[in-house]
Amino acid sequence: MSQRIFIVDDEEHARSRLAILLADIAEECPNELVGQASDAAGALQGIVDTRPDIVLLDIQMPGMNGLDLAARLAREGEEMPAVVFVSAHEDYALNAFDVHALDYLVKPVRAARLAQALKRVATLRGRSSGTAEATPRRAHFTVHERDRLLLVPVTDVLYLKAELKYVTLRTRTRDYLIEDSLSSIEEELDDVFVRVHRNTLVARKAIMGVERGVVGADGESERGQEAWQVILRDVAERLPISRRQWPVVKALVR
Known part of the structure; x- marks a missing residue:
């Protein structure tokens, strides 16, 4: 079953790259790009209008950042879309999973890694069996090793x-x-x-x-x-x- 995707990123070239990657992996991971937004305000309205399955969400944006937006989506009710963060920085990974993110991609994103994320969301949400399941709180365990953070x-x-x-x-x-x-x-x-x-x-x-x-x-x-x-x-x-x-x-x- 095709997954409905909504992209949120304040940089147009980042949104365009994700759109291209989604098209490239469409045969392996059927998907439909249903909307895009450059800020949280536009994203909130767009998500309500398009009801996506997955939001590919940047973190550092003017105004409300991606973490705040994800937290607000989590408070909206049971039909929250799955959130996959797409960030240029690894530093926010711990905070990302505190707001129910199912995956965390570091820019520049590769097609194989994006496909892996979409497959993981499909599995965790029961899409592969055609049944609706409650979304787990996390997709990773966080490991601290010396000066490294591993997921x-x-x-x-x-x-x-x-x-x-x-x-x-x-x-x-x-x-x-x-x-x-x-x-x-x-x-x-x-x-x-x-x-x-x-x-x-x-x-x-x-x-x-x-x-x-x-x-x-x-x-x-x-x-x-x-x-x-x-x-x-x-x-x-x-x-x-x-x-x-x-x-x-x-x-x-x-």
Whole structure:
């Protein structure tokens, strides 16, 4: 299904470039450019008139900036379009996800990256299955590493495990440390992750199956005790399943 797009940017050449990119990826990601605006006031009216699915939104604009506009859209009601920020600066990424943005693109935007963003929005909003879903609060986890800010897509995460005061986030390629709590992640993204243990959430799509194996001490079983474990896609690691969560996991793999 074609996605209806509205562009908001105070620079005409930036709007023109996005329009060209949308046309270039139309076969891969069907879309219809339904409107453009150079400021927040024009965007508010245009969005009401055209009812787009996605707003490609610049941040630094005269008057009301993109962050303020996104926050206002979020207050307008349940039919808020998905917001994808398009900015020349990475510094606003943290603030962007605080106002429910589903992605954050850094200029100059490449066609492949824009296509990835449109596909992610379609998936998260249930467009691929033809059903309407509530929009998740975030599309990324934010990771602080020394002087860097990294955005790890939720869709890349295999599991999250609470360890001491941090949570370890595991992707196919490496581990990251984040400061979010497991309980808040579970509440927010319960359709993406399932709790398999009091200290572990696993991506539902990453579960290949379960098997019996010997596990270490985990607070619910003794060291060396045999118990059920999760088999994950793309990694050899096995994750123990607690007795309390076993019925939930078993129902997923039937």
